[in-house]
Amino acid sequence: KAGVTQTPRYLIKTRGQQVTLSCSPISGHRSVSWYQQTPGQGLQFLFEYFSETQRNKGNFPGRFSGRQFSNSRSEMNVSTLELGDSALYLCASRPNYRGTEAFFGQGTRLTVV
Amino acid sequence: GQQLNQSPQSMFIQEGEDVSMNCTSSSIFNTWLWYKQDPGEGPVLLIALYKAGELTSNGRLTAQFGITRKDSFLNISASIPSDVGIYFCAGQNNDMRFGAGTRLTVKP
Numbered sequence: 001k002a003g004v005t006q007t008p009r010y011l012i013k014t015r016g017q018q019v020t021l022s023c024s025p026i027s028g029h030r031s032v033s034w035y036q037q038t039p040g041q042g043l044q045f046l047f048e049y050f051s052e053t054q055r056n057k058g059n060f061p062g063r064f065s066g067r068q069f070s071n072s073r074s075e076m077n078v079s080t081l082e083l084g085d086s087a088l089y090l091c092a093s094r095p096n097y098r099g100t101e102a103f104f105g106q107g108t109r110l111t112v113v
Numbered sequence: 114g115q116q117l118n119q120s121p122q123s124m125f126i127q128e129g130e131d132v133s134m135n136c137t138s139s140s141i142f143n144t145w146l147w148y149k150q151d152p153g154e155g156p157v158l159l160i161a162l163y164k165a166g167e168l169t170s171n172g173r174l175t176a177q178f179g180i181t182r183k184d185s186f187l188n189i190s191a192s193i194p195s196d197v198g199i200y201f202c203a204g205q206n207n208d209m210r211f212g213a214g215t216r217l218t219v220k221p
Contacts, residue, residue: 004155033208043156043201043211056208090155092209101146102209104155 002027004093004105012111018079021108025072025093031055032074033102034066037088049074050097078110086112116140119202119212126192127220134215135186136202144205145178145185149198150214156201160187192219 005024013019025032033056034046045058049068066076072093078085088109092102119136126132136145144163148156160171162178162185169176175188185202197219202212 006155035211042213045208045210048208058208092155097207101144101158101161102205103158104148106153106155109153 004091004103006089006091006105006108008108009106010109010111012113013081015081015083015112017081018077019081019110020075020077021089021091021110023074023076023091023093023105025074025091026103029093029095029103030072031094031097031100031102032068032072033092033094034074034076035090035092036060037090037107038086043090046076048097055097081112083112086110117202117204117210117212119215121215122213123216123218125218125220128192128194130192132189132192132196132217133186134200134202135184136204136212137184138204139183140204141182142204142206143182145176146203146205146209147174147176147185147187148201148203150201151198159200189217192217194219194221 007022031050033048036044048056052068063079068074088107090107092104094100094102117138146161147159150156160176165182166180167178173190199214199216201214203209
């Protein structure tokens with residue numbers, strides 16, 4: 001069974017631009033969560049999608065948004081990029097919403113210059 | 114929000130030694146998980162705990178779900194060089210919250 005796939009692996013963007021990251025969960029998994037990882041703040045929860053609906057949201061500004069498609073694939077978008085958005089963005093998939101362990105992708109390393 | 118306090122922040126040990134790290138929270142969690150992350154990679158699930166008091170092993174790793182549901186610990190026995198990495202605890206209710214991580218260095 002293929003694992004969680006995130007694309008692209010690396011990305012360099014300029015301040016003010018927007019970016020879209022993609023995550024394909026493990027086959028059969030319906031829940032996708034997104035996390036931001038930085039050296040200073042650790043792993044911070046962004047949001048979780050299940051059955052194309054956002055179920056939970058972390059404490060991030062509205063510039064961070066996401067969506068989930070009917071095949072459970074998810075995208076997250078960051079608009080008006082800031083230097084502080086440079087981070088490793090991780091996606092995790094679970095079979096269902098609640099009560100099951102999450103499996104992570106390799107992440108997308110975003111650098112904002 | 115739900116904050117997890119993970120300690121120690123870092124450990125430098127000799128190959129063959131045992132390691133212990135723990136995580137505490139002011140909130141109750143339904144599930145505790147332990148992950149390991151290598152540089153440039155996503156976290157990999159090591160152990161998942163679902164019941165208060167549960168003690169679970171995975172090879173040289175042993176983890177326990179605290180009886181109060183507010184804490185968990187992870188032990189690694191007879192460490193080897195490939196144990197090097199960052200270990201994260203995570204508490205899960207509707208979403209998953211992470212500790213700050215324990216960076217483990219193993220000297221051959």
